[in-house]
Amino acid sequence: MGFSTFLVVLDPELPVYVPGQAVNGYLKVSCHEEVSCRNITVTIKGQSKVHWSEKSGKSRRHYRAEELYFRHPVLVWSGEASGNNMSPGSFKFPFSFILPRDIPSSFMSHFGKVVYQVKAEADLPWNFDKSHKVFFSVNFMYDLNMDPLATIPMVIQKEDTLCCCCCAQGPIEMNMRAQRSGYVPGENIVVNGDVVNNSSSTVEYTEIKLIQVITYITKSKQKQTERTVQRVYHPLLGPGRRDEWASVPLPIPAVPASHLKHCNIITIDYIFVLLAKFGTCRTMKAKVPVILGSLPLQNTYSSFLIQPSAAEFGGTTMTIPTNHTPNHSPQHSPVVPPHSHLPSAPSLTASPYSGDPPPYTESFLPEEFRDVPPPSYASCVFGTANGGRLDDDAEDSDTGEFAPRYLTYRTQT
Template sequence: MRTTELRCAQNIGAQFRALWLIQGRRRVADTGAEAILASKGIKALDPKEIFSPPYHKERKMVDLPPLPGQQVMEPNEQPCYVFNNMFSPVAVVPQVQLLTNSIVQTSLPDSILGNAVDNTAEEDERVKEAILHAHLLDSYQEKLPRVLDVINNPGWKFKREYGIPLKRKNKSLTYQLLLLLDQIFPEGASRHLVEDTLTQVTLNHADRLMQLKLRAAFILSSPKPLSALVGPSEVRSLDGQPLPDIYPLSPFINCKLWKNYSLNDAYGVGSSRVHLHTIFIHHNEPRMRGKEEHFQALSLLHGFAHAASYAKHFGKTSDEDLTAQPVVVQVVHTNGCQYHISAFQLNTLNLTGPAKNIFWTQPWETLFSSCSYRAAKPTLEGYNPRVVTMGFDVFTVVIEPHQPVYFSEQVVEGYVKIATEKTVSCRGITLTAKGVGKVSWTEDDATYSASEEYFRETHTIWSGAHQREKFPAGEHRLPFAFQIPKDTPSSFQTAAGKVRYQVKAVADRPGHVGHSSTAVFSVNHLYDLSSDSDARTAINQEREKAVTCCCSRFGPIALTLAVEKRGYVRGENIVINGEIVNNSGSTIKYTEAKIVQKTTYITRDHTKSESRTVQRVYRPQIQPGRADEWSRVLLPVPAVTPSHLVHCNIINVEYNLVFGAKLGKCKRAEITETIIIGSVPLPGSTVAPHTSVRAGGTVLANSVGRADSPRVEQSRRPGQGGDHSSYNRVAMSEQYANVPPPSYESCVFSGGRQSAFGNDSDGDGGGFTPRYNAFRRH
């Protein structure tokens, strides 16, 4: 077998060149054909004797008239080095330093870094939305450049895809970030933005003529010029400082000489009433991403070109000293993912004199690592908030001592934890505690909503009036305390309605979206079943139903249900006694007993009701003519809101006990009775052990004897282990002062479904799940 020789992609070109060289040296072999033809009397002719000489056609030069608006450039005597956006410095930063007579500082000045503060969570989310919109959610599509993979697939022609071009991504993202900054900083509205503008300036560099002809994606201007970053004395201290030596290379390497050029300068902004502020440069070449040194060199070149054009626009010359009023410009250079931020101060236009210009730079930052679709979902990974810095390192509301639930007239205490490495501008910090109820849903293209407020307290916990609106550096704890009013409803959460209690702290920072933090807590209304006369009422019901389906009539199904009372608390078991007799002539698929929660949402114009099962036990099928007896079957009551949601006027909660049998999709017989779920049990009631069902669900029904009945069990006290050991004793009213500490469980319905309130102004976090208590009364 002949083995195939493995050649790497980078060696294929050398292989072809070697093959062409060898084949090019080969001579035409003498086959003896001419001698054979001569022996037969056939004369071989030279092709030159037959073919006519090549026809020579003279080319005539035709002068075409210029297009309307086209500038005609006559050849100049002195050639000029023209630097445009295609220029790539071979010696990177040192080469551009020699061209611009600039000193490079490896960190931004303090006057710029002092204005950079950390973003709030809201600001970071808005930046992420801008990235997703620019890179994925833009509806504009065009055919993208052909993909080249010279390493893995050399010479392969990939299919050209449609998508968002890199140029549009960069422009869209920059524009949205600038729009976000204008919304955060009101003073930004006075600035002007010029898009896709050309700056051209011609200068002498010793005995050579050079022209900078560069185009910026955006130029941000301001009514006043930027202040000098360093003073004249510091600039003069740099006089005579040597520039880097790139010998034997020339500073003009990789730049062509041109004779057809225009000496007219072009100021990118085009107006003398506004001044340079920030230059935005976009690197839109997906095949040439560029290294960090390359980015820094081009940022320096652009910063110098725009500053020099601005200076010449206002009549400055190379003989003038600009240190008293230097030209300062900020430069933002990006390729879509990496961002290089720098600043340039023009102190002189003399490119070979002792005075030096100054360029401040820092390592580039990666805004994000990837932005793509994952499982058909727009996904942003590796977001870096340091790129767009607009604060406090830590700003958190802490409720301490923490309790799983709170009750009416109880005091809630805590503090706002703040940490910052440097002084932060802040007018004041306010804290608001409130309890609100909201309902909202959409039905038949109409939205219905209502809300009510149970209490609201606002306190200023820190004021910057006497500290020059500066919050000091370090770690701080600002305490707070407030009392929950009387007659407040229990916490509640569904997709269409909620009753929510929260503490929110907000820092008023001038020019910024205020820092904020929210802590949510659960409130339980003590619904004492002893105060409800219906709670002690027993349930004894019999029902016989003839089942019909598809115009056919079957025999009856007889149901009997007996329950000792209607009132229960979480942790109790509903003891079900009953019987189901199947005389229908068809097999009953299953029998069940379940607790159904019926929630009614109330607005001024409309009401909405929805039901959902919170707990269920079942038994398997019953054959025709057979009966199934339920004897002391336990149905656990899970953690749910107490009945009626007392003191809430827009949400009502009721519970039903449903005992029934199901034959098919449309054949069902059942008994439905109202039950009451409270917070404080009836005297003599028992609470199920902690090992009972802690969440709603479906379980197989089993009968228990009286010897197997759940025994009375005290709730665990603090320090007895388990996940409640860190809880402090809950302060209740004097009526329940001798009751042992209760147990606490989260509602069986998590707070994740927040279709109606996912973006409301509460900022309370959509994943909150209320907690509820249970007591055993002596």
């Protein structure tokens, strides 16, 4: 009949692991009668993959790249002394692995991924081998205090005169400022500024948004995609009016830190965008870089709650601007920015950490991070984001509904 139980258990199972930390657990095996088995191996592995295809004429070309960060197999049971037979009963085979320090954060998208797993395999003669695996989240500890660009203020100043099919006349002025450029998930980018419409046309909406820029790298070609992480918009700005953004928060949900350090085939950057939309014919846009980290700036520690919880999901939010009276006449009803590239709430059905995480009075990080405000965690705002497009081999084809989790902080304001 084979094994009635063959299950990898992480114990303790941490919501997020960091490089240098131990991954502990055991393989739980039970059988009601003797099972023919040569050996059982438990393997921990970390790897990244990139894959996309492009059509050229009548053919389609595929672009691929892979990196293996580590692969450690351990023989936890051998049938050599028992004639390759396992006796009936229940067994636990413990394992412990230390993660390398130079590994990237977990990541998942349509064209690339960084995944970490523990897999158990039983070599069964004259039968299909038995296996079970679990995935876990790794966060590289990107310390904003080590990045001199994190403390630089974000500043946007732009003026442009629009003249196109909407016949806008006069300059559009855009001014926006945030106190710094470095943040962690759970924080708000608090912006102040204004958009002045000196044209003769109505601005359908103004918005601020956080964009994730992903670059996939192969030997022969690179591919770049963008995903909207979060956005806030103001509806309708009439001719000659000023749209003021006064201490407007742009929440940062659970996403990986900038750059995806130690990964050579995927890079991640973030940009802050200020945008004014005129009908279908013209958009005025300005952008500046944003740095997202795993460890917050030390001078911001006092703003974090002692018992944090998950940050907001990404999405579109409308705020009521000051010094601005929208025209809600039938001819000028408010326009909502398109949602096509916005993240939706991630699927958490396969995670034991579904929904809001429990409050933490003590950090689950290693002792070396004892001075950091206790973080919580949340599943990636983009969910699994893979859709199986990369799972083109049997060895790691069942990431399923796994969504990476990231350190998340919650502020008091």
